[in-house]
Amino acid sequence: MESSNGKPPQGKEEGMAAAAEGSIGGYESLHRLLESNLSPELFKEASRLLLGLNCARPLEAISLPGATTALAEAHDFDVQAFRFNADKEQMRQPRIVRVGLVQNSIAVPTTCHFADQKKAIMEKVKLIIDAAGASGVNVLCLQEAWTMPFAFCTREKRWCEFAEPVDGESTQFLQDLAQKYNMVIVSPILERDINHGEIIWNTVVVIGNNGNIIGIHRKNHIPRVGDFNESTYYMEGNTGHPVFETAYGKIAVNICYGRHHPLNWLAFGLNGAEIVFNPSATVGELSEPMWPVEARNAAIANSYFVGSINRVGTEVFPNAFTSGDGKPQHADFGHFYGSSHFSAPDASCTPSLSRYRDGLMISDMDLNLCRQIKDKWAFRMTARYDMYANLLSEYMKPDYKPQVISDPLINKRKA
Template identity: 85%
Template sequence: MHNILRMQINDSMMQVQEAWMMPFAFCTREKRWCEFAEPVNGESTQFLQEFARKYNMVIISSILERDINHGETLWNTAVIIGNHGNIIGKHRKNHIPRVGDFNESTYYMEGNTGHPVFETAYGKIAVNICYGRHHPLNWLAFGLNGAEIVFNPSATVGELSEPMWPIEARNAAIANSYFVGSINRVGTEIFPNPFTSGDGKPQHPDFGHFYGSSHFSAPDASCTPSLSRYKDGLMISDMDLNLCRQLKDKWGFRMTARYELYADTLASYLKPDFEPQVISDPLLHKKSS
């Protein structure tokens, strides 16, 4: 039930394997899925390491990580496997949704790996996991760290987010001068026990339809056609990473941004005594005579 993207750069390949946060688990109110959690170097990673080595590919694999060294804490993690079959590193999902059926804090908390960019044989890549695509500063931080391609492995349903899907990643590619690979699964999972989500709706046995529509977006505002909304698919796309620098030179977003102003605003916002910078019309609340 995958829409899978694969990009080709200078006769080499990079593949991202889509999964819904982990290959076998779903964040329902039932926590029986925890039995599928594994360490970063677990069986799923070992299985894919062989393919990475055999086909000279960089693979991004989504797993439910069990952090053995820290009380067996669970994380939503992307493992980056190098083209020699080595583990380059990992990234843990920064933003955990609490919307509709997607109450993932039942399983894990916000990630603690920052916004890492992984320098691979085929480019500097990052992984903005699923719900993180709704946070513009998340996209920005990967760009500030030098990403040329940001993958967004997702599993999202039509009723929740489909109108946003063709917009958010494309905006991120333009604003941050990098490529974006948007990956979503297809199909509908039916669970044996109906569940509720604390939103007042009746209990139900599924999340809804995962609408696929995986695609690539480029920093020049172009994008590929999307894969199917209903069927498995594989997309292969050539990318010229020189376009990232060319668009930076053209628009100068990094040069014209006012990061010091944003930093001051954010620092102020985090303080308990924060007051919004709102200037009211002095006549707005004046009583008429």
């Protein structure tokens, strides 16, 4: 499924996933790069540090059924699976949940009819959902705005046609699969809010394992950076920080740019989340240095699991656009670098999925680890939230004076 030197497979479809990606080389993941080039002993050590495995619980690879690996081989998507362990408790049974993350490129060029683009994406994602179902995944999360290319870079409003009501086509499609596989499915879509003037939201629909819609959440923080022109299309969400109590644990969704906001992560934690998904669409030059940092920090700070998802590939649009950086117009947003992975509350994480190919990341996680880490580290008890509630209330006042202590001798001597 991958070449031995850690480089991505050849034969990308023309115009959909450009090979050139600037300064980053062509390997599938840092983990695989090191695995291919270090001695087994050194790789083990590097891996221990990089994945935060300096603890009593090593990360174990899970062997998956043939039906899953056959689908992955036939359709060239990356599949990886790992187990996070927890301590045995005397008063609670383990609560082991199998969780999956899906990353994918678009399926046909963006010049195709919108209906054909959507249909082709749904067909390819169905194969990955089938693979997850064959492995008994309990909770599965798809990527941000999974039914469409991430066209917000263009600022063209015609892409709003991809928006759907909460109970629209893609939700119905997933409700059938949720019921078939007894699986909770988290579906991030572009929402058209029929009951409020047909406005647009960036929304996630949470579908229960009986195929019912449990509820929705709307993206809280909308980016104003690079070509992420999403603020042209939709406003900040109005759904607070809901946690969804499902048959397989308490889950929440921090959509994309919300991962840069520690308070957003915190709020889902305060409401009791045990797994927080971060379905994203983000590109290499801008955010790749942050990608391995923010989700792990959130898992540590809030004592829950995080599932990070990024779409993959380069999407080329029909009309060229500029990027506010003085460079010539161009027709793509840059390379979405995939690299979906899980982070755990004990500071460990899995390796990442491919930077180039579609993928399914599976982890078994004992949700008991969340409370075990809360008891061990006591972050919530030592957090002094009252102090910060007061500070933020003061800070919101237009006449807020920062707490600054100035050196009275600051100008005495030439610095």
